[in-house]
Amino acid sequence: MDESKKRLVQRLMRRIPTKRLKTTLEKWGRLTGEQQRAMDSIHSKWALTESLLAICEENELAVKHLTELEMIYMIDNPDQGMWYAFQLTDPGDDAQSVDLMQFKEQFKSHLKELVREVSVKIKKHTDEAIWIRIAWGDTYSRPDHLKPTYVVHYLQTPYVFVTRLTSKQKPMLSQAMVLSTRYQYFKDANLSGRNLTAIRDLLMRKYQQVFPTKYPSPPTERKQTVTNPHIERDQAKPAANRLQMACEAFGGGVLPQLQSAVYKLETRFRDHSNTTMTEREEPFRCVVKFSSANLLESLKSCASSGIASTPVTALLSFIPLNRKNYFVITDKGPVPSSQMRQTQN
C-alpha cells in the first residue's frame, strides 16, 4: 500500500474515536459482514488501524473511498475543530433558482479551473446542507488529503461555513462559490466557533428568541438555599425584570454554544474620573476577549444575576443581534464587516 494511503488511514483512525467507529464503518458500507464483525471484536486502536489497513488491501480500496469514510464521520460529528462563517452578498437575478445539480457541476468545474490539482467531493445531507470536501494541490503537487477543507452551504440561503482555509486558498474558494451560486461577494461573517450547529443556529436564527412580553416567572433554582423571605419578596420583581431583559437580549431556552467573542476597541478612554485620559485624542487601544464553555449562557447569567447591568449593553447584545463574534468598535460604533480587514485571529 502506498505511503500516502497508509498515512490517510492512520490519520482517520486517530481522528475517529473507537466508540464511533462501528456506526461510521457501517454507514460507509464498504466492509463485508465478516470484516465488519472482525473489526467489532477488536478493541485496541493500534490493532484496529492495522486491521483496516489490511481490509483496504483486500478490498482494493482507493483514496477516494477513504475520503468518503472521513466525510461520513465529519457529517455525523460536525461539532469539532474550528468553523468560520461566511456570507454571500448581492445576489444576482437567478441566485434563487440555482438548484443542487447546477451548483454541484458549476462549483466543481469552476474550482478545477482555478486550481489545477484539486479533489472535490460533494454530498447532500438530509437537512438541506451541501457538504463539500476539498483537498488542495498545486502545479507541483497532488492534492493533499491530510489537510482538507470542509465547506457547508445551505442552498437557498447565503450562508457558508468553512473549516481550515489558508490565505492562498481563500480567494479561489470565494471565486468558485460566487460563480456557482450567482452572488457577487463572498464575505467573512466574523463569526467562528467549535460547534457548527451552534454557529449555524445563531446565524440562521434557529433558536428560541424572546420578544418583549411578560415572562411568566424565573425558572426554579436547582439548589434550595436558605433564603430570607423579606429579601425574596423585595427582590422578586427586580430579579424577574433582569431575567426578562437577559432573555430578550440573548434568547430563551437552549442557546447556541459559542465559545468566545472578541472586541477590538479603538475608542477614546471613557472613565470620566480620569480627566487626563479622557482628554486624550488618540483611541485607547485594547482587545477584550470573552470566553466560556457556552458564552451566550454565561452572558445571560451575568445579566440575570446583576453582574452585568440591564438593559444589556449594546456591545454584548451585538453577538446575537448581528450574529457575529468578532467586532472592531470605534467611537462611531461597530465597524461594518465590509470595512474590516478580512484577516483576523
Place this chain on the structure above:
Amino acid sequence: MRTPLNSVAVKRRSKSKSYRSSYRSGIGAASRLSFTPGLTSRRLNTSRKAPKSYKIAEKVTKEQLTLLVKTEWTLSYVTPLYRFRHTQLKSYSRQLSLFIAAEKQQGLAVDVEGTQNTFRVSFSLVQGMTESVDDAVTVLIQIHSKPLFARQDKPLRQVWSGWLTCINGNPEYLRSLPTDFICLPLFCSSEAGGLTSLVKSWFQQSFDCCFSPLEISQTSLQWLMALWTNCQPESSIRQLKMIWTLPAEPQLQVTYTVNAEEAWELWSSVRKESTAGEGEENSIDIEEVMSFTQGLKGHFIRHFRLDLSAGSLKEVSTALGSAKHSGRIKFSNSKYMITTLMLLTECALLKMPI
C-alpha cells in the same frame, strides 16, 4: 500552625500582644523559635520603590540567569531552616540523591521514562541576587537524570530545578531569628509533581521546616501590573494582559489586553507629583496602583456595563513576565526580576506563622 491572612492589617493593640504570648506559651518549650516581633501586625507594604533595571547580568553568571528566566515557577513559602549551612552544599547534594534513590526503591514513582535512570542532584549558590545584608544567599537545586548506560561525554538531562531565595527580606524579622536559623522563605519549583514533593520532604526532615503553597493575592497581582507597566519607557512591555474570571453559569473568562503605550499613559496619568529629590528613587504608593486598576476597570465598564470587581483577577502578564493567582511566576526579562522577587519575598514572609 496558623498563618495570618494575607495583607490584612491586624491592629497592634495590647490585646493582640497578650494573645501572641499566650499562644506561644501554649506551644511550650518544644518550640525552637524564640519570640519574634509581630510580623502578623504587618501588612503588605503600601509603598515601594519604582523598579529599576538592576544590572543583574553583571552580578549573576549567565548560566545561572538562563536557568532562572523563561521558566514558569510554582511558588511555595517555607519556614526558616534550622542549621542549614551554605558551606555544606556538596553534602546536601549527596544526601538528597540518596534520599530520592531510597524513595524510588520503595516504589514511589518519580520518573516517567523508566526505572533505569538514577538522579544526580546538585546544590549551588547563586551569588549576586541579594539586596540587603540580611538576605541569605540564594540556593539553587538541580536534578539531572542519568540513564544507566549513559555515554560519558553526553550531557545529562535536567529533569527538575528549584531555588530558595530571600530578596530584601524584612530586616527586623530576619535579625530576630536565632543564629541557627537561615531564612529563605520563597521556594520556586519547576513543576508541582513527584520530584518537588520529594525535595520538600527531604528539606522538612533535614531542617525541621514547613512548605506551603503560596498564592499571589489580588493586591500583589495589581502591584505587578503597575510595577511592570512602570518599566515601559526603558523596556517595552509590549502589552498588558489581564485575565479575570466572573462567577457566571458557566464561568465567564475575560481576557483584557491593553497596548503598551496606552497602559503607560494611563499609569503616568495616575502618578502623583514626584516628591523624591534629585538622584533619589521615586516611590510608588498603593493608591496609585489602585487608581490604575480602577481606570482600566472603568473603561471596561463604560463599554460593557460589566463590573470586573464582581470577579477575580487570575493572571497578569507583560513582556517582562507573567504571574498567576494560583501561585505561578515567570520572569521573561532578567532586568526587572529583582523587583518582582522583592514583592514575592514580602508575600512569603507575611505567611510566616510566627
